[in-house]
Amino acid sequence: MDAAEPAAKNKNGYTLVIDAPGALRDVLVASVGLVRWQDYADMTDELFDQLARESIGEAREAAATEGFFSAAVDLTVDRSVSPALVTLRVVEGAPTRIADVAIAVTGLATSDAPAGTDAIAKLRNEWPLPSGAVFRQSVWEAAKTRAVATLAASPYAAASLTNSAATIDPDRFTADLSVEIASGPPFRFGDLEVTGLSRYSVALVRNYSTLQRGAPYSAQQVDEFARRLNNAGYFASVQAAIDPDPDKASDATVRVGVIEAPRRRIEAGIGYSTDVEFRANLSYRDVDVDGAATQFFADARYETLIQSGSLRLARPPNDDGWQDSAFARVEHTNVNDLITRTAGFGIRRTSIDGRNQWQFGVAMLYDEQFPLGADSQTSHALYVDVERAWRRTDDLFSPTRGWVVVLQAGGGIPGASTRGFGRIIARGQGWLPLDDENDLTARLEGGAVLAGSRNGVPSTLLFRTGGETSVRGYKFESLGVQDGEATVPGRYFAAGSVEVTHWFSQAWGVAAFVDAGNAVDEVRDFKLELGYGLGARIRTPIGPFRFDLAYGQQVRQVRLQFSVGVSF
Numbered sequence: 001m002d003a004a005e006p007a008a009k010n011k012n013g014y015t016l017v018i019d020a021p022g023a024l025r026d027v028l029v030a031s032v033g034l035v036r037w038q039d040y041a042d043m044t045d046e047l048f049d050q051l052a053r054e055s056i057g058e059a060r061e062a063a064a065t066e067g068f069f070s071a072a073v074d075l076t077v078d079r080s081v082s083p084a085l086v087t088l089r090v091v092e093g094a095p096t097r098i099a100d101v102a103i104a105v106t107g108l109a110t111s112d113a114p115a116g117t118d119a120i121a122k123l124r125n126e127w128p129l130p131s132g133a134v135f136r137q138s139v140w141e142a143a144k145t146r147a148v149a150t151l152a153a154s155p156y157a158a159a160s161l162t163n164s165a166a167t168i169d170p171d172r173f174t175a176d177l178s179v180e181i182a183s184g185p186p187f188r189f190g191d192l193e194v195t196g197l198s199r200y201s202v203a204l205v206r207n208y209s210t211l212q213r214g215a216p217y218s219a220q221q222v223d224e225f226a227r228r229l230n231n232a233g234y235f236a237s238v239q240a241a242i243d244p245d246p247d248k249a250s251d252a253t254v255r256v257g258v259i260e261a262p263r264r265r266i267e268a269g270i271g272y273s274t275d276v277e278f279r280a281n282l283s284y285r286d287v288d289v290d291g292a293a294t295q296f297f298a299d300a301r302y303e304t305l306i307q308s309g310s311l312r313l314a315r316p317p318n319d320d321g322w323q324d325s326a327f328a329r330v331e332h333t334n335v336n337d338l339i340t341r342t343a344g345f346g347i348r349r350t351s352i353d354g355r356n357q358w359q360f361g362v363a364m365l366y367d368e369q370f371p372l373g374a375d376s377q378t379s380h381a382l383y384v385d386v387e388r389a390w391r392r393t394d395d396l397f398s399p400t401r402g403w404v405v406v407l408q409a410g411g412g413i414p415g416a417s418t419r420g421f422g423r424i425i426a427r428g429q430g431w432l433p434l435d436d437e438n439d440l441t442a443r444l445e446g447g448a449v450l451a452g453s454r455n456g457v458p459s460t461l462l463f464r465t466g467g468e469t470s471v472r473g474y475k476f477e478s479l480g481v482q483d484g485e486a487t488v489p490g491r492y493f494a495a496g497s498v499e500v501t502h503w504f505s506q507a508w509g510v511a512a513f514v515d516a517g518n519a520v521d522e523v524r525d526f527k528l529e530l531g532y533g534l535g536a537r538i539r540t541p542i543g544p545f546r547f548d549l550a551y552g553q554q555v556r557q558v559r560l561q562f563s564v565g566v567s568f
Contacts (some may be wrong), residue, residue: 324347493517
């Protein structure tokens with residue numbers, strides 16, 4: 001008798017088959033009770049009948065959320081097999097499409113140009129359910145949330161949804177959408193309120209901020225401030241947000257919560273890249289080496305083609321937003337039959353504002369070059385430089401729209417260098433979304449060393465190009481000046497790239513690209529060398545991965561170029 005009881009409990013079991021278009025299958029699985037209960041061991045006739053009755057309405061409601069308000073639903077039960085076969089069929093019918101969209105904004109933002117009016121224009125331009133689109137409940141809810149968030153990222157931090165409606169006409173298969181958003185008052189930055197500090201002072205946090213008290217609120221500026229603190233090395237976690245109380249809008253407190261990171265850290269990594277081949281590195285960091293938040297870094301790196309070691313000391317930013325550092329570095333390379341040994345030390349001052357950044361540096365450099373089949377040379381330079389960067393992108397760390405321009409000028413001081421010389425470099429890059437699935441990236445860079453000859457100029461200040469980050473389809477730094485059997489750096493270089501990427505999903509896509517560039521010793525010898533091909537793009541939480549198959553037109557070779565690595 002006991003052995004028969006489980007069979008009795010399962011006599012009302014069933015197998016469910018959902019016969020529906022792929023676009024509806026997932027939402028039906030998530031919404032229909034028959035799916036959730038099909039493995040229930042104590043199923044009864046009464047419970048099954050209830051679930052079957054409810055499944056018709058559940059399926060219609062699920063189809064409606066995807067824009068199919070006239071879906072035909074049918075349920076059949078075949079008890080001639082055991083367990084019973086239950087088939088839920090859904091024919092979606094004509095989709096409901098958006099006929100009219102009305103987005104109204106009330107409040108001071110409507111007359112506040114450009115901050116308020118630009119934010120209103122942006123939320124309307126980025127509205128994801130335009131006329132003609134299929135109505136979907138999930139997209140409708142997300143669209144309202146996104147519209148409010150877009151306005152709240154402007155000075156109108158207390159923006160809120162006051163009214164919304166989706167009016168469905170089942171006979172015409174249309175939907176009229178209306179949204180009303182109240183902007184609330186414009187917010188201005190007040191004081192910083194910092195919590196979570198133990199080892200460090202509030203001044204350290206404040207000095208990483210570019211927020212000006214009394215300036216209009218910007219969510220982007222707050223986000224960049226938090227990221228700057230996260231990347232500083234002092235903190236394991238940073239959260240920053242404005243107080244959204246409308247009564248305090250004219251002097252809104254920015255609340256910053258931090259969790260301090262361990263003072264010391266050791267990291268190791270291994271990897272491979274088609275440029276420098278196998279790689280291993282070991283680094284040590286102490287972010288409070290003197291009790292005053294001075295950071296000490298030591299790094300040793302072994303790559304097949306390049307071996308290096310470096311030390312660096314960095315002070316936290318001062319009250320004026322400048323960060324000072326000192327460094328020492330040695331390096332040995334063996335690239336394209338040129339062996340170099342270099343050493344250098346120097347100091348650098350950098351502004352913390354990444355969008356309008358200045359850098360100033362002084363370094364003493366020593367260099368030895370040993371080209372295969374040609375004379376070796378030794379040089380040194382007391383090199384001073386200034387760099388200015390303009391970054392006008394939607395995101396400083398992972399841009400998808402906008403542009404960056406970086407200019408650098410420097411020179412070797414006569415009398416303190418093997419020879420006096422000047423040096424200029426210009427770099428530019430732009431990002432442009434073409435539509436929801438395609439984007440364009442373009443890069444252009446060039447440089448010149450102003451001297452009568454490359455002799456006497458350290459190799460690290462001259463130019464070679466080629467490889468996975470410059471001109472794909474060519475070996476790493478294989479485009480340069482021929483000296484004996486070696487490719488050595490020259491006084492001039494230029495390189496550029498145009499790349500179009502089609503994204504199949506948020507995570508991966510395929511790119512087509514054309515690269516061009518070269519490095520020469522005389523301007524009259526300059527000739528662009530082309531590389532072009534296809535590549536895979538993968539977005540990950542730790543950054544993008546690129547795998548490129550490129551053809552170098554000059555060398556008539558196809559090269560697979562990529563880099564992978566892991567840190568621990």
